[in-house]
Amino acid sequence: MLKKLFIYIFLCFSVFAAAQLNTDRVMSIGQNALYFDDYVLAIQYFNQVITAKPYLYEPYMYRGIAKIQLGDFAGAEADCSQAILLNPFVPQAYYARGFARQRLEKHAEAEADFSKALEFNPENQNLIQNRMYARAQENDFDGAFEDLAALEKLNPKNNEWLYERGRLNFFKKDSIAAEENLLKYTAKDSTNAAIWSMLALLKIQTDDTAAIKYLDRAIALGSDFSGDYINRGILNVQRLKYMSALADYNEAIKIDGSPLAYYNRGLLRALLGDNNNAISDLDIVLKDDSLNYEARLRRAMVYQTLRQYNNALNDYNIILEKYPYFVPVYQQIAQIYDARGDARNAFLAREKAYNIEKNREKIKKQIANSQQNNQTNDSNDAEPATGNVLALSPAAVNKKRESFFSSSASQNTDNQKNNSENRYANDPLRGNVQDKYADIKLERNFELNYYARNEEIRRTPLYYIELDKFNKENTATGALKITNREMPLTEILIQTHFAQIEQLTKQIAARPTATLYFDRAINFALVKDFTSAIEDLNHALALNTNFMLAIFARANIRYKSLEISANQTFDTEDERKIAQKQRQYDTELILRDYDKLISIAPDFCFAYFNRANVLCSVRSFTDAVADYTLAIANEQDFAEAYFNRGIANLYLANEVQGLADLSKAGELGIFEAYNLIKRYKK
Numbered sequence: 001m002l003k004k005l006f007i008y009i010f011l012c013f014s015v016f017a018a019a020q021l022n023t024d025r026v027m028s029i030g031q032n033a034l035y036f037d038d039y040v041l042a043i044q045y046f047n048q049v050i051t052a053k054p055y056l057y058e059p060y061m062y063r064g065i066a067k068i069q070l071g072d073f074a075g076a077e078a079d080c081s082q083a084i085l086l087n088p089f090v091p092q093a094y095y096a097r098g099f100a101r102q103r104l105e106k107h108a109e110a111e112a113d114f115s116k117a118l119e120f121n122p123e124n125q126n127l128i129q130n131r132m133y134a135r136a137q138e139n140d141f142d143g144a145f146e147d148l149a150a151l152e153k154l155n156p157k158n159n160e161w162l163y164e165r166g167r168l169n170f171f172k173k174d175s176i177a178a179e180e181n182l183l184k185y186t187a188k189d190s191t192n193a194a195i196w197s198m199l200a201l202l203k204i205q206t207d208d209t210a211a212i213k214y215l216d217r218a219i220a221l222g223s224d225f226s227g228d229y230i231n232r233g234i235l236n237v238q239r240l241k242y243m244s245a246l247a248d249y250n251e252a253i254k255i256d257g258s259p260l261a262y263y264n265r266g267l268l269r270a271l272l273g274d275n276n277n278a279i280s281d282l283d284i285v286l287k288d289d290s291l292n293y294e295a296r297l298r299r300a301m302v303y304q305t306l307r308q309y310n311n312a313l314n315d316y317n318i319i320l321e322k323y324p325y326f327v328p329v330y331q332q333i334a335q336i337y338d339a340r341g342d343a344r345n346a347f348l349a350r351e352k353a354y355n356i357e358k359n360r361e362k363i364k365k366q367i368a369n370s371q372q373n374n375q376t377n378d379s380n381d382a383e384p385a386t387g388n389v390l391a392l393s394p395a396a397v398n399k400k401r402e403s404f405f406s407s408s409a410s411q412n413t414d415n416q417k418n419n420s421e422n423r424y425a426n427d428p429l430r431g432n433v434q435d436k437y438a439d440i441k442l443e444r445n446f447e448l449n450y451y452a453r454n455e456e457i458r459r460t461p462l463y464y465i466e467l468d469k470f471n472k473e474n475t476a477t478g479a480l481k482i483t484n485r486e487m488p489l490t491e492i493l494i495q496t497h498f499a500q501i502e503q504l505t506k507q508i509a510a511r512p513t514a515t516l517y518f519d520r521a522i523n524f525a526l527v528k529d530f531t532s533a534i535e536d537l538n539h540a541l542a543l544n545t546n547f548m549l550a551i552f553a554r555a556n557i558r559y560k561s562l563e564i565s566a567n568q569t570f571d572t573e574d575e576r577k578i579a580q581k582q583r584q585y586d587t588e589l590i591l592r593d594y595d596k597l598i599s600i601a602p603d604f605c606f607a608y609f610n611r612a613n614v615l616c617s618v619r620s621f622t623d624a625v626a627d628y629t630l631a632i633a634n635e636q637d638f639a640e641a642y643f644n645r646g647i648a649n650l651y652l653a654n655e656v657q658g659l660a661d662l663s664k665a666g667e668l669g670i671f672e673a674y675n676l677i678k679r680y681k682k
Contacts, residue, residue, distance in 0.1 A: 031062060039066040040671045047667065057086035061093045067663070068100055070671075071678035074656075075663030076100040091120035095127060102130065107137040125154055132164070136171045144168055159188045163195060175202050193221040197228050208235055226252040230261050237268060259288045263295055275302050293319055301332065309336045325363055327353045440676060442647060443640035444484045445613050446606040447556040448522060448549065451493075452483035459668045460639045464604060470549060477504075477519050482606060484640065489526060497523045514544035521553060530561045548600045552607065555593035559614060562586050590614055605634035609641050612648075621648045639668035646673065650680065
């Protein structure tokens with residue numbers, strides 16, 4: 001739909017397109033890349049033109065169009081605004097900005113842009129249709145129906161207007177008129193699966209029988225919207241047709257691997273006593289969304305049924321960190337301790353539940369006051385909802401930040417094909433990269449390594465003068481690089497580094513120096529012997545206290561060790577508490593190393609970046625944002641710092657800044673940012 005839309009721009013405004021014939025070769029290559037769906041590559045070319053000739057409006061406009069294709073609507077709006085500032089007489093720029101603003105839910109501003117573009121081309125049906133949608137979203141249904149009437153006048157034989165009339169009535173919540181117009185459409189064209197899907201949405205809350213009938217029709221016509229199968233599966237569960245529901249969930253998973261389908265299938269499997277497979281499904285949901293507390297609660301209950309009490313307690317405790325007043329969890333924990341014969345802890349859990357119930361009104365007031373005083377502090381939100389989730393539903397929690405970090409499936413509004421049909425499915429840098437799923441995780445720490453994966457498009461400079469100086473003076477073991485793209489070693493390379501360790505050990509025995517200890521530490525780290533690596537770095541720093549590369553390496557290796565320990569499981573609460581204290585101590589050591597490093601080399605941007613990552617790991621997001629900002633201050637094209645700062649800002653509910661940072665990260669080559677932007681805006 002988007003590609004068709006923007007190809008149409010060039011056809012509609014050919015008089016303006018002719019002016020582009022005089023652009024330079026880089027601009028032409030960028031336009032070629034845009035046409036062939038190489039959106040990320042196109043942005044890199046338009047960046048070059050903007051750098052060389054910032055007074056031209058075209059590269060901003062075309063970069064904005066590329067960002068729209070990638071789902072970066074905020075970035076597109078900014079680029080198109082700059083194009084309009086440079087040349088306010090270009091209708092394409094208003095059209096593209098209006099489209100971006102519509103996706104940003106800035107419907108009044110979008111309507112104004114479409115109206116401005118219509119001044120140049122008053123009979124452009126695409127513009128009228130988009131303005132109609134914007135007006136409908138603003139509840140200006142009179143204006144929307146006026147636009148629809150204009151469309152019907154311009155093209156009276158187009159049956160699509162019945163569909164649009166049905167949609168407008170749907171938005172207006174006039175379900176009777178919506179159904180009437182949609183059924184009139186089906187009388188003229190009964191083969192459109194999307195129409196039957198919309199009819200099902202109209203009926204799903206009020207008439208199960210009609211909803212099932214419409215879903216059956218949509219699916220029979222080959223619907224590739226997984227939500228149709230999920231919704232029919234839920235209705236089949238309600239009708240006790242469990243095998244039919246299971247088949248529907250299976251089909252939804254085949255279509256796009258929807259976590260919502262896995263969640264509902266997990267619930268059904270638990271209901272049927274297929275507990276191990278239920279856990280497998282819920283594992284997938286939680287791998288996708290670790291903050292999906294509904295799925296975690298369900299998994300804990302299944303673990304409890306299987307008497308896997310440690311796993312159940314772990315999930316329950318995670319839920320209580322978020323929802324400390326959720327009484328049912330304390331009751332479940334009490335049952336676990338009863339089953340273990342631990343009467344004391346069972347009593348304490350029940351006592352906690354009793355005290356919460358007894359003081360419920362007081363607690364509610366405390367929560368309300370807390371949320372008033374601190375809008376970003378949502379640690380005491382209401383309890384997680386449970387049960388089947390319809391594909392037409394928004395995320396289970398209210399706040400947009402929570403919705404992003406525990407996302408659910410959405411309606412089939414974009415009419416997108418699944419990846420198996422995408423001709424660029426095997427090329428991560430081509431096509432609609434915003435549709436290629438990206439984990440919500442921070443870019444990893446930068447470290448010193450002899451090997452690094454090649455980066456095709458990222459623009460983060462990895463040069464640092466002190467490292468270059470060290471490499472020139474120390475050629476025995478190869479040139480070190482700064483990277484956060486560590487490569488796995490082959491068997492031959494592993495043996496090579498063991499041989500280097502042996503050789504360096506002989507040299508250290510003969511005449512120990514800080515450099516030799518440092519070189520051996522890097523080799524130990526490559527073969528994953530972190531303990532020996534840290535010991536060697538301690539020796540190196542004892543000999544040269546301001547050896548900045550050694551401080552950097554020690555902090556990084558300590559953090560890797562910390563990551564490993566963070567994933568340990570424990571049999572007793574005492575063991576867990578001891579490990580937690582040790583992690584706090586280790587974290588402090590890491591932060592001290594970065595503090596020392598920054599005092600020695602205040603222009604070393606990677607120290608700020610890595611320290612920010614450590615701060616994120618202990619949920620000090622405000623301090624982390626400050627460090628990412630310092631990293632960017634020292635290196636303005638630090639793509640990974642923008643990306644991580646964007647995620648940290650979204651954790652803090654700083655939506656505008658967070659999305660702007662992700663947009664900049666995408667512009668600088670981290671294409672995964674576009675998928676996160678798209679999912680956050682859902």
